[in-house]
Amino acid sequence: MLIGAIIAGIVFGLYYTLVGLGLNLVFGVMRIVNLAHGDFLMLGGIAAWWLFTTLGLHPLASAGLVIVAFVLVGLPLYYLVVPRLLRSRDSEMLSLILFFGLSQMIEAVTTIGLGSTERSLPPRLLGVGPIILFGTRLPKAWIFSAAASAIAVLLVYLYLYRTRLGTLTRAVMVSRDEALATGIDVNFVSAVAFGISIALAGVAGVFAPFILGSITPNMGVAINITAFAVIVVGTLGNPLGTLLGGIIYGVSLMLMQTYLSSWANLLPNLLLIAVLLVRPEGILGRRVRRA
Amino acid sequence: MRSKALLLGLLCAVAAQTARAQPPAPVEIKIGALYASSGPYASISMPVAAGFRLWVDQTNANGGAEVKAFGKKIPIKLIAYDDQSSTATAATLYNQLITQDHVDLLIADSGSVLTSVGVPIAKEHKQFLFDVSGTGAAFFTDDNPYVALMADPVSTIWPHYISDFLADEGAKAGIKTVAILFSTNDFTGTQAAALKGFFEKDGKVKIVYYQGVPTTTSNYTVLINNIAALNPDAVLELGYVGNDIAFLRNLQDSGNQFRFVFSIYAGVEKEEIEKNVGVSALTHIYTYVPPSNYEYVPEVGMTQKEFHAAWDKKYPPGSKVTFGANAVYGYMTGLVVERALATAKSLDQMDIHDAVFALSGKLKTLDGTFVLRKDGAQIGEVTPLGQLQPEGKDDLTLVAVYPPDMANGKAVIGK
Numbered sequence: 001m002l003i004g005a006i007i008a009g010i011v012f013g014l015y016y017t018l019v020g021l022g023l024n025l026v027f028g029v030m031r032i033v034n035l036a037h038g039d040f041l042m043l044g045g046i047a048a049w050w051l052f053t054t055l056g057l058h059p060l061a062s063a064g065l066v067i068v069a070f071v072l073v074g075l076p077l078y079y080l081v082v083p084r085l086l087r088s089r090d091s092e093m094l095s096l097i098l099f100f101g102l103s104q105m106i107e108a109v110t111t112i113g114l115g116s117t118e119r120s121l122p123p124r125l126l127g128v129g130p131i132i133l134f135g136t137r138l139p140k141a142w143i144f145s146a147a148a149s150a151i152a153v154l155l156v157y158l159y160l161y162r163t164r165l166g167t168l169t170r171a172v173m174v175s176r177d178e179a180l181a182t183g184i185d186v187n188f189v190s191a192v193a194f195g196i197s198i199a200l201a202g203v204a205g206v207f208a209p210f211i212l213g214s215i216t217p218n219m220g221v222a223i224n225i226t227a228f229a230v231i232v233v234g235t236l237g238n239p240l241g242t243l244l245g246g247i248i249y250g251v252s253l254m255l256m257q258t259y260l261s262s263w264a265n266l267l268p269n270l271l272l273i274a275v276l277l278v279r280p281e282g283i284l285g286r287r288v289r290r291a
Numbered sequence: 292m293r294s295k296a297l298l299l300g301l302l303c304a305v306a307a308q309t310a311r312a313q314p315p316a317p318v319e320i321k322i323g324a325l326y327a328s329s330g331p332y333a334s335i336s337m338p339v340a341a342g343f344r345l346w347v348d349q350t351n352a353n354g355g356a357e358v359k360a361f362g363k364k365i366p367i368k369l370i371a372y373d374d375q376s377s378t379a380t381a382a383t384l385y386n387q388l389i390t391q392d393h394v395d396l397l398i399a400d401s402g403s404v405l406t407s408v409g410v411p412i413a414k415e416h417k418q419f420l421f422d423v424s425g426t427g428a429a430f431f432t433d434d435n436p437y438v439a440l441m442a443d444p445v446s447t448i449w450p451h452y453i454s455d456f457l458a459d460e461g462a463k464a465g466i467k468t469v470a471i472l473f474s475t476n477d478f479t480g481t482q483a484a485a486l487k488g489f490f491e492k493d494g495k496v497k498i499v500y501y502q503g504v505p506t507t508t509s510n511y512t513v514l515i516n517n518i519a520a521l522n523p524d525a526v527l528e529l530g531y532v533g534n535d536i537a538f539l540r541n542l543q544d545s546g547n548q549f550r551f552v553f554s555i556y557a558g559v560e561k562e563e564i565e566k567n568v569g570v571s572a573l574t575h576i577y578t579y580v581p582p583s584n585y586e587y588v589p590e591v592g593m594t595q596k597e598f599h600a601a602w603d604k605k606y607p608p609g610s611k612v613t614f615g616a617n618a619v620y621g622y623m624t625g626l627v628v629e630r631a632l633a634t635a636k637s638l639d640q641m642d643i644h645d646a647v648f649a650l651s652g653k654l655k656t657l658d659g660t661f662v663l664r665k666d667g668a669q670i671g672e673v674t675p676l677g678q679l680q681p682e683g684k685d686d687l688t689l690v691a692v693y694p695p696d697m698a699n700g701k702a703v704i705g706k
Contacts, residue, residue, distance in 0.1 A: 262505070
């Protein structure tokens with residue numbers, strides 16, 4: 001059972017890497033916490049459900065459309081909200097309030113529009129039956145989700161370290177003021193990062209019905225708490241540290257479910273407290289972020 | 292002269308007393324209720340609220356409810372607040388309904404979690420609480436006359452057909468071991484504890500796995516793998532709608548198979564679960580057969596078919612609420628309210644209590660026979676055990692398989 005829990009935890013954790021990746025990118029670039037991140041994930045799931053039920057679109061195809069659509073939503077949303085927020089005296093704190101409000105609005109509008117019942121996609125779309133990995137039975141959907149996450153991490157890495165815009169993004173991550181002083185169009189760089197972040201949440205949402213069973217309008221808050229734990233563990237502000245945070249969360253959750261199942265929902269909070277007490281800068285810490 | 296004055300004074304006192312005993316009839320009967328339009332309990336709360344509203348609308352369309360205390364029909368005014376599945380919000384709103392809105396009758400939100408905060412508040416304010424489906428055993432005590440369970444049996448007796456079936460038919464088919472996986476809340480936690488007690492008492496089926504998980508659990512893959520490692524013959528998963536959807540999907544995805552698998556909402560909210568899980572994952576799953584899938588012969592109110600038709604007319608397919616057992620529970624609560632108002636001597640809360648308890652054993656609705664224990668726990672309306680069996684190529688029918696006198700089909704136990 002121990003080996004099985006660890007293997008399942010690694011694969012499951014990769015999905016939570018995808019969930020937290022965008023949240024961490026936004027924090028890293030803008031030093032704001034997007035508490036509506038989980039709600040954008042929910043909207044990604046709703047979009048995949050709608051595309052399937054109305055057009056019969058496969059979720060993998062929906063994922064492509066969601067990326068484009070959510071980037072296009074993210075760009076104007078950035079210009080509408082974030083620059084004003086960053087001009088305020090305490091933008092980190094105000095971002096919590098503002099995006100919490102946005103989160104509530106998204107949940108309320110979705111509930112009014114679609115009702116509060118569960119929505120899902122047929123399991124067969126990503127293949128029924130297990131894949132056996134080192135003797136552990138895992139749903140095929142987990143493998144698809146883990147693969148999608150791995151691709152997303154790779155693309156974010158390539159974007160940050162192999163493109164000019166990525167280099168500028170890293171410059172903004174190190175010091176927004178210095179980047180501005182050197183003539184970088186900080187707002188454009190940030191807007192792109194914000195759009196990518198929303199798109200990553202949307203893609204995670206497409207896979208959510210297969211990983212979490214179903215989508216409901218109220219799921220955003222719980223997702224945010226978990227995603228926040230993942231990125232704090234992995235190092236706040238370091239998008240690639242999210243990979244480590246996700247895997248640690250996944251393995252810890254599966255071990256808790258195996259040996260102390262009644263207390264499993266305490267895990268995100270326990271991880272947060274432990275990391276903040278022992279290593280507040282996160283497991284990878286500042287060193288990696290500045291590298 | 293002094294005696295005449297005394298007599299006159301006595302007459303005045305009697306007249307005043309009589310006037311006090313017969314207050315003028317109110318222009319409306321105020322019924323306070325809570326519902327959850329969002330959050331984890333929305334999927335069980337909204338159908339209850341919609342079913343109850345259907346009863347209110349029907350009653351008002353007929354001129355109101357017959358109120359014996361005033362000898363006339365009086366329209367119902369429904370004051371309903373949204374607690375958003377939050378127990379803290381629900382507690383505030385229960386208080387508001389009692390102390391600010393001064394409702395005549397108080398209806399709890401659906402399910403044990405959101406009812407749990409209403410029970411002590413109603414008791415403190417001596418307000419009778421119509422507990423729709425909060426089946427937690429702790430709500431019902433001999434020192435609290437201000438609560439009665441309407442539409443579901445109390446959790447301590449509800450699951451006994453499961454253990455009876457496994458000890459009887461299951462044992463004959465060679466079922467010897469069982470795993471129980473439950474969500475840790477008043478509703479399913481109490482059912483799990485009751486089942487554990489039944490199995491231990493019978494001694495025919497051995498429990499090899501007994502674990503609780505948080506109600507927020509949305510992934511069961513590792514839990515299912517852990518259960519499979521113990522190789523039980525039967526698996527009982529007790530959770531809310533979201534739990535059951537995740538469990539049944541994960542069970543199919545994992546490829547693990549057990550001879551007997553039980554899930555509460557596979558039958559209780561069949562349409563909702565089938566929509567999210569699919570037919571193949573539900574085939575041969577055991578579940579409760581709720582009144583939305585079983586035809587009792589009612590003496591009061593609509594039959595199940597009439598109610599389903601009325602529901603479809605008011606909430607056409609594709610609307611935001613789904614027909615199922617909870618829809619019946621909401622409507623059935625309305626019927627209890629209707630009969631209580633028609634027989635209560637006054638709107639005093641203890642008179643309401645007496646009127647509701649007087650219905651025990653006599654009220655037969657589309658939800659079965661309403662029977663109350665003296666502490667307010669529902670001990671009638673016990674749902675038979677059922678199984679989802681294939682019907683045609685892509686459909687499932689819910690067949691009652693136990694007890695024999697309620698069965699309308701035969702159980703298929705896996706090899």
